Every structure is written in C-alpha cells, then in structure tokens.
Amino acid sequence: MVLVVTSGKGGVGKSTVCVGLSAAFCRNGKKVLLIDTDEGLRCIDGMLGVSENVMLDLSDAQNSPEDYKQTVTVVDKISGLSVIAAPSEFGVITPEKFGEVIKNAEKDYDIVMIDCPAGVDEKYYSALPMESRVLVVTNSDAAAINGAMNAGLMVKRLGIGNVRLILNKFSGKKVGRLHDNVDAIVDRTGMGLMGVIPYDEEIIKSSAKNMPSEWGRGSMAFSRIAARINGARILLPKSGRI
Ligand SMILES: Nc1ncnc2c1ncn2[C@@H]1O[C@H](COP(=O)(O)OP(=O)(O)OP(=O)(O)O)[C@@H](O)[C@H]1O
Numbered sequence: 001m002v003l004v005v006t007s008g009k010g011g012v013g014k015s016t017v018c019v020g021l022s023a024a025f026c027r028n029g030k031k032v033l034l035i036d037t038d039e040g041l042r043c044i045d046g047m048l049g050v051s052e053n054v055m056l057d058l059s060d061a062q063n064s065p066e067d068y069k070q071t072v073t074v075v076d077k078i079s080g081l082s083v084i085a086a087p088s089e090f091g092v093i094t095p096e097k098f099g100e101v102i103k104n105a106e107k108d109y110d111i112v113m114i115d116c117p118a119g120v121d122e123k124y125y126s127a128l129p130m131e132s133r134v135l136v137v138t139n140s141d142a143a144a145i146n147g148a149m150n151a152g153l154m155v156k157r158l159g160i161g162n163v164r165l166i167l168n169k170f171s172g173k174k175v176g177r178l179h180d181n182v183d184a185i186v187d188r189t190g191m192g193l194m195g196v197i198p199y200d201e202e203i204i205k206s207s208a209k210n211m212p213s214e215w216g217r218g219s220m221a222f223s224r225i226a227a228r229i230n231g232a233r234i235l236l237p238k239s240g241r242i
C-alpha cells in the first residue's frame with residue numbers, strides 16, 4: 001500500500017503523522033518504508049534519531065531505482081521501520097524516477113509511506129500510483145483548513161480517489177466562528193475523516209529519545225488511525241477523550 005501524507009499549509013504535523021503512524025503499523029507487525037520528500041529540509045531521519053546513519057538519500061534512489069535498497073536506512077528502535085532520507089538539495093525530485101522508486105519499494109514493504117513537503121505541488125502527486133491512499137493533514141486554523149481543501153482537490157483532480165482528512169493538534173476548544181467543531185472542519189474540506197489527533201505535549205518533545213510509543217494520547221490516536229486504514233471500524237472517542 002502506498003500511503004501519502006500531505007497538506008496545504010506547512011507545520012500542521014505531516015512529518016509527525018508519518019512517524020506516529022509508521023510506528024503504529026510496525027507495532028502491528030507491518031514492514032514500513034517511510035520516504036521523506038522534503039527536499040533540502042530533511043527531517044524524518046532526525047526525528048527518528050538515525051541522521052548519523054544516513055549514507056544515501058532519495059536522490060541516489062532516483063539515480064538507480066532498481067538498487068533503491070542501498071539508500072534505505074534501518075530504524076533500529078522501531079522494529080520493521082526503515083527510511084529513505086530526503087535529498088539534501090532542493091529541486092531534484094522528478095516524478096518519473098520517484099515513481100519508479102515507489103513501484104520497486106511497494107514489492108518489498110507492506111506500506112510505503114510518503115512524507116510530502118508543505119504546499120500543493122503537483123510534482124509529488126503525479127509520481128503516485130492511482131491506487132495510493134492519501135491522508136491530508138490539517139489543524140483547526142482557517143488557513144490550514146483551506147490549504148487541506150485545496151490539496152484534496154488537486155489530488156482528486158489527478159485521479160486518485162482515496163483521499164481522507166486527519167485533524168491534528170486538536171484541543172477541543174472553540175476555534176473561531178466558522179470552525180468550532182470537527183464536523184464544520186470536515187464539511188469545509190469536503191473529505192471523509194480518517195482520524196483526530198489530540199494536541200499532545202509529549203509529541204512536541206519527540207526526538208530520538210522520545211519515540212512514538214512514549215507519546216501519550218497521541219500514540220493511541222495513531223493506533224486507531226492505523227487500524228482504520230487496515231479496514232477496522234473504530235469510532236472516534238467522545239471529544240473530551242480524543
Ligand atoms: N498532535 C500534536 N500535538 C502537539 N504538537 C504537535 C502535534 N503534531 C505536531 N506537533 C508539532 O508541530 C510542529 C510541526 O510538526 P511537523 O514538523 O510534523 O509538521 P509538518 O507539517 O511536517 O511541517 P512542514 O510543513 O514544515 O514539513 C512540531 O514542533 C511538532 O512537534
């Protein structure tokens with residue numbers, strides 16, 4: 001399965017969702033490859049504490065897609081998880097070559113997860129297989145919600161049908177006149193809701209020392225989302241308990 005994590009606005013929590021969700025899948029015994037496409041701004045390897053082990057990155061994988069495995073860095077602390085770090089330079093990802101890397105990786109992993117950069121850039125989406133599943137992340141800010149709506153529309157326009165929303169950093173507080181509850185946000189973006197992740201101080205502290213299994217309520221939210229992606233029917237908790 002190819003699982004793409006994107007957004008319109010930056011800083012809404014895409015990379016955090018990638019790390020939390022990959023860890024949840026790995027807890028269920030899945031083999032996950034997480035690909036960081038944030039060119040020039042690689043961060044996934046840092047979040048997982050493996051930067052020093054990164055020898056090659058996505059630009060090397062693109063140069064020789066059939067040998068992409070040489071560019072994979074294993075994350076020892078999370079059994080089943082490997083990453084391909086983002087290119088250190090900006091502007092080197094090309095849809096065609098990136099698409100080949102994805103196709104090869106799909107054969108070797110249960111889940112190939114892609115962390116997109118902020119902004120709605122067709123180049124990342126056009127590399128994706130049509131049967132990819134896309135998660136659009138937003139927080140409760142009006143600008144982030146609009147960004148999510150636009151990202152969702154672009155992905156759907158390219159022919160990818162399975163697009164769902166993740167509401168992150170949810171505090172349960174009223175936020176503005178328009179978007180004061182989950183329903184209003186879902187309506188505005190026009191996407192089905194895949195899950196709600198609470199605002200969680202433990203997530204902010206996330207680092208090589210504080211792995212997703214130590215995140216508090218956030219960790220449970222990721223487990224629920226992973227189960228839903230696997231087809232389980234799990235209802236949202238009551239809003240005070242998200
Ligand atoms: N549920 C949460 N609760 C509290 N803090 C969070 C949560 N999710 C993300 N954060 C924090 O928000 C900040 C931005 O998160 P992150 O880097 O994952 O966003 P991003 O969408 O990947 O950003 P960018 O667009 O720059 O790639 C980080 O400091 C992260 O720790």
Ligand SMILES: [Mg+2]
Nearest residue numbers: 014015038043
């Ligand atoms: Mg990011």
